[in-house]
Amino acid sequence: MSDELTRRLRELAEGAEAPPRLPGAVVRAAAGRRRHRRRTAAFLAGGCAAATLAAVLTAHVTGEGAGHGTEQRSSPLASPGPGRSADPSPGRSPGRDVPYVTVDLSRRVLTAEGRELPLSAGTTRLPPSAGLMTVTGKESVRLLSSRTAAPESVSAVRLRWVLELAPLDRTGSSPGEETGTRAYIASALTDEEPTPGDRGTTVDWISLRPTDAAWLYQELPEGAVVEIVAPTEPATARVTPTTAP
């Protein structure tokens, strides 16, 4: 029975073997995100302790120094804002971690490091590429040409904080089924799109508020993984962005 059992168990296991559902980069990115969350929690706990200590010491010192013209200075740890600044001065996650960003086209929200940034991303008729992407280029200013509804009318726009994305798996075996198609994340044109997230008006790039785009530009290195989740409505046409000369 032992040999027979071993044989049957091996057959069972071999029959149940399945390829990985996610690429290794996504697994590493998930580990990086988890470590980052753990460190953030530890940092916040330490920060709270330090803030408490600073408050006690400050009260003690100012209590002693009252009436002596002591200048009070706020401790950076004692007065953290409730959220992170939108300015491009973020703390970077550990160097070898692969940052992971999710773009939900249905909700028009980009999620990065716990922040949810409103976005605009094409129209239902002209959605941007979807699937697992990776950041392949960064340019603080870039001229993009954007084909609009009429194929012959091509208008070039100058965008800031441009992140160029390419499908993570060019073989098409990953969820990035739009093999070879690039996508872009960039700052909104402030005058044209003052409130990203309310509606989709950009044609072929994912636009964020300028401060959010600047923050993300600083935060995401090349190689970061961006998962673009397609909207639920069926799209009837797509437009591929091309780089203007």
Added chain:
Amino acid sequence: MTEEEFDAFYAAAFPRLTGQLFAFTGDHGEAQDVVQEAFVRAWDRRREFLADGAPEAWIRTVAMRLAVSRWRRARRWLELMRRDPPPEHAPGPEPERAVLVDALRRLPEAQRMAVVLHHLCDLSVEQVASETGAPVGTVKARLSRGRAALARELAPGEGEKEHGRVR
């Protein structure tokens, strides 16, 4: 271990480990979930993972513990699962395979783990004892009882012959 080495190891070991965990859990989705999670933990703790010297065994151990911990957290749900197992997605169950999966599901968790580690993963009784934290004698007893129970399920009449003997 570089990112490329990890990715290559992940791509090579994931299918094999999923098969082994399927034998332990009896559920494809569960097996894939716990193996996936074990790889995430492996990269997160790669120093510990590499120091172990047997990365695949490390992943398997973590995945099995994850599976056990999931069962314990959702015992009531598992009872329902046992009575009404979810439909298999792929590949289609053959009768012989379905009988074996069902027989494995009926084994107590400790016996199933011992049987899978010893008979499928080729661990010696001592290694199984080390991996499960149980004394060698306990592992032998679990193997013996597990084999006897499986023999009764798979080939009625052979259970008594095997009972008490450990390979």
